[in-house]
Amino acid sequence: MRRRNAWFLFILFVLLLVGLTLFIRQVLFPALGDRLPGRRPPADSLPAPIDTVPPLESVFQVHFIDVGQGDAILVRTPRTWTLVDGGERPAPLLDYLARLAVDTIHLMVSTHPHADHIGGLPAVLRSHPVLEVIDPGVVHTTRLFTRYLELIDSLEILFTVGRAGMERDLGGGARLQVLHPVEPSDRHLNDASVVTRLELGAVSVLLAGDMERRSETELIERQIPVRSDILKVAHHGSTTSSSAAFLDAVQPDAAVIFCMEDNSYGFPHEETLRRLHERRVMVYRTDLNGTVVVHSDGMDYYVETGRGEGQPGSGPLPHPHPTIDINRAGLQELTRIIHVGPARAQQIIEGRPFGSLDELSRIPGIDANRVEDIRQQNLAFVTNPTNP
Numbered sequence: 001m002r003r004r005n006a007w008f009l010f011i012l013f014v015l016l017l018v019g020l021t022l023f024i025r026q027v028l029f030p031a032l033g034d035r036l037p038g039r040r041p042p043a044d045s046l047p048a049p050i051d052t053v054p055p056l057e058s059v060f061q062v063h064f065i066d067v068g069q070g071d072a073i074l075v076r077t078p079r080t081w082t083l084v085d086g087g088e089r090p091a092p093l094l095d096y097l098a099r100l101a102v103d104t105i106h107l108m109v110s111t112h113p114h115a116d117h118i119g120g121l122p123a124v125l126r127s128h129p130v131l132e133v134i135d136p137g138v139v140h141t142t143r144l145f146t147r148y149l150e151l152i153d154s155l156e157i158l159f160t161v162g163r164a165g166m167e168r169d170l171g172g173g174a175r176l177q178v179l180h181p182v183e184p185s186d187r188h189l190n191d192a193s194v195v196t197r198l199e200l201g202a203v204s205v206l207l208a209g210d211m212e213r214r215s216e217t218e219l220i221e222r223q224i225p226v227r228s229d230i231l232k233v234a235h236h237g238s239t240t241s242s243s244a245a246f247l248d249a250v251q252p253d254a255a256v257i258f259c260m261e262d263n264s265y266g267f268p269h270e271e272t273l274r275r276l277h278e279r280r281v282m283v284y285r286t287d288l289n290g291t292v293v294v295h296s297d298g299m300d301y302y303v304e305t306g307r308g309e310g311q312p313g314s315g316p317l318p319h320p321h322p323t324i325d326i327n328r329a330g331l332q333e334l335t336r337i338i339h340v341g342p343a344r345a346q347q348i349i350e351g352r353p354f355g356s357l358d359e360l361s362r363i364p365g366i367d368a369n370r371v372e373d374i375r376q377q378n379l380a381f382v383t384n385p386t387n388p
C-alpha cells in the first residue's frame with residue numbers, strides 16, 4: 001500500500017512537471033511566429049523570430065515590406081488586412097502575402113500612380129479578393145496604370161476617390177483617416193499622394209506616400225493633426241520632402257524609409273537623415289533593415305527588423321531652459337515633450353502628481369532611455385506638487 005502511494009505521488013509529480021513546462025512554454029514564452037497570422041515564414045526574407053519574450057501582445061501589425069524598389073505596407077488588425085501601395089514588381093509582394101496567408105484584402109490604398117507604388121497591385125487584384133480601392137483619382141497615361149484601372153473595373157471592385165476627411169474603420173479599435181489630398185493635380189503626381197494616418201488604439205502611424213513640401217505645408221496650414229508615433233517618410237527620404245516644419249508637426253519617435261540598395265536617386269538623401277537624426281528619431285531603412293514590422297497592442301509598440309538595428313538619432317539641441325511643468329501643463333503643451341503624444345499626455349495628467357522626471361517611467365511606453373531623452377530635451381520639469 002505504501003509502495004502504491006509512492007508510485008502515485010511520483011506519477012503525479014511527473015505530470016505536474018510536464019504541465020508546468022507546457023504552461024511556461026505556451027503561456028509565458030510564446031514564440032513570436034505563433035503570433036503572426038498564418039504560417040510561420042522562412043527566416044530569409046522575413047524578420048528573424050525574436051528569441052526573447054516579445055515586450056507586448058502583437059494585436060496590430062504594420063509590415064513595411066522590403067520589395068526592392070517602391071513602397072508596400074501591409075496593415076493587419078484582428079479583423080482586416082489593408083495594403084497601402086504594392087512596390088514596383090509583384091513577385092516579392094505576392095510571396096509575402098502568401099507567407100502570411102493573407103486571404104482577402106479588405107482595403108487597398110494606392111497612394112499615386114507611379115510604378116514604384118502600383119507596379120505590384122494588378123497581380124494582387126488578380127490573386128486576392130479586394131473589397132475596396134482608394135485612389136487619388138488623377139489621370140496618368142502609362143499602360144500599367146490603365147491596366148490597373150481596367151482590372152478594378154472588370155472585377156467590379158468598389159473604387160473610391162480618396163479625399164481628405166474620409167475615414168475607414170479597420171476593426172479591433174483601428175482606423176485609417178485620409179488627410180490628403182484636397183484638390184490634387186495630374187501635373188504633380190507625388191503631391192497627389194493619398195496621405196493617411198493610421199490609429200491602432202493609441203499608437204499612430206503616418207503614411208506619407210511620396211508627397212513633397214507643398215503638400216506638407218498645405219497640411220500644416222490646414223491645421224490637420226499629423227502628430228504620429230511612427231512616420232513612413234515621404235518619397236523614399238528625398239530632401240524635397242520631410243521639411244523641418246513638417247517633422248516638427250509630426251514629432252515621430254520612429255521613421256521608416258523605403259529605399260532600394262544602391263538606388264540611382266541616392267535615396268535617402270543625407271539632408272533628410274540629418275533632419276531626422278537631429279530630432280532624435282529612430283530611423284529604419286528597408287535597404288539596411290530589410291522588412292520592418294511594427295507590432296502594437298494598442299497602447300505601445302515595438303519594432304522588429306529583418307536584419308540589423310535602427311539608427312538612433314543624435315538628438316536635438318537642448319532647450320535653453322525647461323518650460324513645461326509635468327504636474328500642471330495642459331494636454332496640448334505636454335505633447336511638445338519628446339515621446340509624448342496625446343495618449344501619453346492624457347496618462348500623465350491622470351497619473352499626477354509626479355515627484356521627479358524619473359517617475360515618468362510609470363507611463364506605459366516611457367522607459368528609462370526615453371526619460372533620459374526627455375531630460376536631454378530640457379523642456380519638461382517637475383515642481384513639488386505639495387509645495388509649489
Ligand SMILES: [Zn+2]
Pocket residue numbers: 070071114116117210235236
Ligand atoms: Zn515612390
